Amino acid sequence: MNFTANDEQRMIADSFARVFADAGYPSTSGNNWSALTELGLTEATFPEPRGFGASVSDMVHALIECGRAAAPEPVIGAGVLPGIALTGAGSAAPEMPEGTVCLADGEGLTLQDGALSGTLRVVPGADAAEVLLICLADDHLAVVSMAEVKRDKYRLVDGRGAADLELASVKLADGAMGGVVPGMAEWLRDVAAVAFAADALGALLALREMTQDYLKQRKQFGRPISSFQALQHAMADIYHDTEHFLSLTHFAAQTCEGTDVALRKRAVSSLKRFLGGRIRRAAASAIQLHGGIGMTEEYPLGRFVKRAVVADMLNGSADAHGARLAKLIAEETRAGLQEAPEQEKVA
Template identity: 35%
Template sequence: MDFEFTSEQRLLQDSLRRYVDKAYSFEARTALLKAGKDGSADNWGLFAANGWLMAALPEEYGGLGGTLVDTVIIAQELGRGLVLEPFMACAVLAAQTLLATGSEAQKARLVPQLADGTYRIALAYGEAGSRGMPLPVTLQAEPVHDGFRLSGRKSLVLGAVGAKAFIVSAQIPQAPGISLLLVDADRPGLTCQTLPLHDGTWAQALHFDGVEVGADALLGEAGQGLSGLRQGLANGIVALCAELVGGMEKTIEVTADYLKVRQQFGVPIGSFQALQHRMADMAAELELARSSLHAALDAMANDDAVTRDRTVSASKMLICRAAKSVCGQGIQLHGGIGMTEEYLVGHYYKRAVVADLLLGSSDSHEAACAAALQAQLRA
């Protein structure tokens, strides 16, 4: 796989870098957090106007026909700015799940609205017992005369605040397997509990108490939704990993700048060999994480579903752990100021800690890798 950017992708990266550096300052982000907002509608509209929401969506549905590499470029640059808007959750995770499972009619109706930012969907798949993985699913979708009646709970739904609908994984008793249904956020019987996360973003827990939807809410075939759900999750994990790589890049840059100006014994502390070694270790971890991201991109493009999921799980595990290590080192090298809420380096660590638990923790993905390898060896 060729990882050299095309001229269009370099322009995309440059435009995002300029936006984050000039229009999405740490002070602007802090103001949003203090106002209790998970991003802003104006920023989301700007994402749509610049084509970032439609970059990896097919042209026949109003997208630009790009690839996952374009998504990674966007996510990595947004990660550098700790952008609050739910790009990964809505523009990648939910959108790619819809593309993988929806009928032609459903995609033709919904995807153009996702591309222009007027409609936002969130993926509600996690449950208390699944810990961010796609299985198990206990939410029940009981068939009724003109559709389904949903009962159960979903936890930690990313991008749910402001979403107009949810893609919900459920068990239909007459169709063994996982089914996916599109449920409007304002359906009677659906209760949403907003939950603040440690990094300042928000998620929701959903309670379905006899929520009724029509038969046309079913995405794809009943009982056949797991493969599409896994594909959407794989896309979301790769985007999340790219965001963390961007955060590590920025953490190293900020820390290097600080070591040049902070003085001790009359000299910059960056001249101390021990601290130079620490910076070198951080840079080495970043490069390992970047290589792991490239491996995940290659697997997404070329491998079968089983190999793809194993590689993506391995990347999630390695990159999340590297991000916590690098961002934690950044705090230590800053000293006391790195622990303050008013300084940005600590917020990269907070994001790394939260990201480690999203879409399955690094421990859960490590267990998934081990199970896949054992199955391969037995075969």
């Protein structure tokens, strides 16, 4: 089993990394959205000719670079996710106007007489988008112009942009409603969870390296604090949790491209459960290991911690995913018990 990037995936990831390095990330913060879009990086997942239909697992390595750089650009919300939605819908996709698109989960919106109403909260990338792509609960994609939507823009704790949106009977234009793609809403929710997790993985890898280096450099009681066993063991835990998280992230990304829906749910919910459990504790432990400096806004550690926390909070809580996983385990176990005597009979 090998999760090393192929040439194409490496090329995309390196291009992102170069833009971020030129911008001086993660020590600075800026906005390099136009540099990224000029290179065609933000829309790699869009169908041709706008992009080239890259999948979420194609994008994992690039998203790791986004997290590692703590980049504030809305790469996932206004790039990766809308593209994956449109590519996934294929011929059932709505007609797309020009302009930056963001994707929203439309659960809770109502569609009446060809008009959408309702409120969408915390939509990543919605601050920057000109076009709003919505996946409705009944597995359609619909598209509206942001000009028709009341928008409250803000920053997330990690510096990335988002918005709350209010749709008051927004009429859908001709061709703005796509066809039904069975299972799309839940699939997209899982893809979004994986994309944010991949970004969080990049942040965790940076956090791990930083903490490891800090322990070696920081001296107290006349010696590097890395010589204290309690701190060594805490750092070993962070190391191992990150390795496990890396495995789950790549694995879950690959299940998003397969046809085995149960496996995908198991992988994605395991990933989210892990993120909200061990990874949240690992991030907190990194602050603890730094001591006071880890609490300061100026020191970049906090940016990586916040990145992981945002991925943890969005796209279903760790508890919601735990419940989904438990339900799945119960269903699969029961099915296995019923199947067993059948197999004997056939034999």
